Structure formats: structure tokens, C-alpha cells
Amino acid sequence: MSRLPRVAIQTADFDVSAELAALRAHDRRVGAVCSFVGTVRGGNEGNNGAPVLSMELEHYPGMTERAIEAMIDQAHQRFDLYGARVVHRVGLLQPGEQIVLVAVTSAHRGQSFLGCEFLMDYLKTQAPFWKKEQTPQGAQWVDARVSDDAALARWGIEARNA
Template sequence: MSEIQRQFDSVAVQEADFDVGDEIATLSAGRADVGAVASFVGLVRADKLSGEGSAVSAMTLEHYPGMTEKSLEAIVTEAYGRWSLLGTRVIHRFGRLVPGDRIVFVGVASSHRGDAFAACEFIMDYLKTRAPFWKKEDTPEGGRWVDAREADDSAAARWDAWD
């Protein structure tokens, strides 16, 4: 990875919200080699995330500091091994969030849209299944921990076939 790429790559695990426009702009600021920026923003939904019981009034995300960042960095490094990327930005929030709050941002800069789209989707799929986050939903019936979803595992598994 070149020095230019490293200065545009970052992973953050934080409680604070983020500005999507600022994050996207940073990926291409001052760069004539960037031809595409793909991004994904995940939001807290009020519906039943785990598929059980009542609507969700809040979600609490916990993580292992240090280990989580290393896990996200490894996912980004793997994306660089698969596609021609010029920059990445991954932000994942933790703490108590309510419906409508932003949870995650994945941004990828590349010379071409195909690499940007694919890498963005790959990073998000692997983040959902390989990053050490724990989610607890708050409902009128009380709190419940969210197990991994089969759909997330299936989405990530398709990338393994690319190896």
C-alpha cells in the first residue's frame, strides 16, 4: 500500500455520530486519480431486528476496543488484495442508538466504479460477520441480545468463493 493510500485510509470505532457528506468528500479531496466513490450507510431500524417480539426502541452496541479496530483493518486490507482501491473509510458506532441513528459508514475510492462498488459491499458483508460487535435490542418486553443472521453469513460466504 502506498503512502498516498495510507493517508486516505482509516477505521474508526466511536460513539459520536458522523457526517456522511464530509466522509465521502474526504475520500476524493485533492485526488485527480479517483474516478468513483461508493458508500454505504447503515441505520438503526425500529422493526424487529432479531425477528422476535415487538418493535425496537433502541439498540446498544458493544465491542472490544483494540480488537475491533484490528478486525476492521484486516477486512480493509483484504479488500485491497482483491480490488484496485485508492482509499477507504470505515466508521462503526457503539453505545446506545435509537431508530434513525447512523450505525456504520463504509466508503471506498477507486479509479473505476466496479472496484468501488464491489469493495464497499465486501467490506460491509465481512464487517457484519467478522467484526466483534455485540448488539442488544431494547423493546417493550425488555432487552434481548441479537444473534448472527443467516442472511449475513450467506452474503459474506459468497466472497469466499472468489478466492
């Protein structure tokens, strides 16, 4: 079984192939690996419809990792998962750059898809990250979206920011 830490918060970019290989390494039970990679949108995709020039992500060291670890524990209780890995970047990011990787392993694809989606829905609303978009009109903090809260609600979890 992999000895890879379940959570990494870092400024450096990550290699998706290397992360997935490490997650499933030495675990012959794995029949499914599901992953999601989030990137910084450019174009007219910012919260106010203006082009995103850059995004800055902040977090509380220690608190963030503990919150994500607890969320991974919940995913293991809900789904038949073998492993999980969340890599989240912080600092200044440019359009097109990777922000987050959520990856899970299980015996079958259904549990992997559910586990990955559950973890991503949680991250979008509950993990203690703060995002600031830089647009031509200036910088603005990004609030949680109603659609993200609704996605979390389908798992029976009420968003704390609603």
C-alpha cells in the first residue's frame, strides 16, 4: 500500500501522472482510479464576468490540512475507497495553471467516481481556502457559489457559508 501523505498544500505545481502512480503503487486491489484536476480559468470566466488575470489562494497552515484529512476520513466512511490524495496549491497562479488534484482509488469505478466528486464538492465550499481574482477592474475576493452549496447538499451536508 502507498505511504503517500493524503494531503499536500504547496506553492509548486504537481505532476498528475506521478501523483496517480504513487497513489496506486503497491496496491494490487486497485481496479479504479478517479481524479479531478482544477485549473485557473482565463477569459471572461471570473466571478464578475471579467477576464481573470491571476488568482491568489491563501489558507491557514495546519487548519487546512486537518480539515481536508477529516473530509477524506468521511469519504472513506461513505464509499469503499482504498486511497485518496488531495493536492492543493496556494500562492499566485496564472490562467491555465493547475490549482487542485483530487484522486481516489477503489476496486470499482462507481465508488471512485462518487468518492472523487464528494471530495471535490467538499473542497469547493468547506475547506479553509480564500481566493482573490485579479481582473482589469481590480482585485476581488471570490465568494462560494450557490451551485457549490447545492452540490454539497446532495451529500447531506449543509454548507457553513450559506
